[in-house]
Amino acid sequence: MKTRLRVLRAEKEWTQAQLAEAVGVSRQAIIAIENGKYDPALPLAFKLARAFGKNVEEVFVWEDDSLQEK
């Protein structure tokens, strides 16, 4: 799964700590998600998307081709 979190955060000029506080998680969580090392569960994904006024699909992009219809 790819994320546009870093880009969106930069557009808002938020620090990782500010975003972490806004959604109620640790800064380490934001770092791991931005680096693509950790995929958040749905509630956190929704919270992050809401923080930027976006839908989940605009923040997180699923890239697994195996589920696509042929």
Add this chain to the structure above:
Amino acid sequence: MTTTTPRISSHPARAFWAVLGIGTAIDITAGWLLRQPGYIPQARVLFALLPIPMNLVLVALIVRRIRQLDEFLRHVHLEAVAIAFLLSGVAVFIYGYLQQAQVVHPLNFGIVWIFMVVFYGIGYVIAARHYR
């Protein structure tokens, strides 16, 4: 003027260190009492069980703290616990073989938790680095 005394439960870190300190003091006292001669067997059993209440409080505090962590940190700690569990198992297993080979002294079960804490630390570093 009114003064407020902060409740110990409202400061998780302070409560943890206070309980850990008291618990350690009780552990040391129990160990010291068990080394003293002259006590009846029933008293020695009581001394051996003395650390249980504070250790249970410590477990409760740690569980409460884990529940306060966000999902990512819980994930990291779960990996750390899994690594610590497996490494502790391997260490005890190998120590048992070394004991059969009569190259080490019989294992003192009172120090096994030290290995678990060290392995937990190693596990935490491994897990935290993996997600960096």
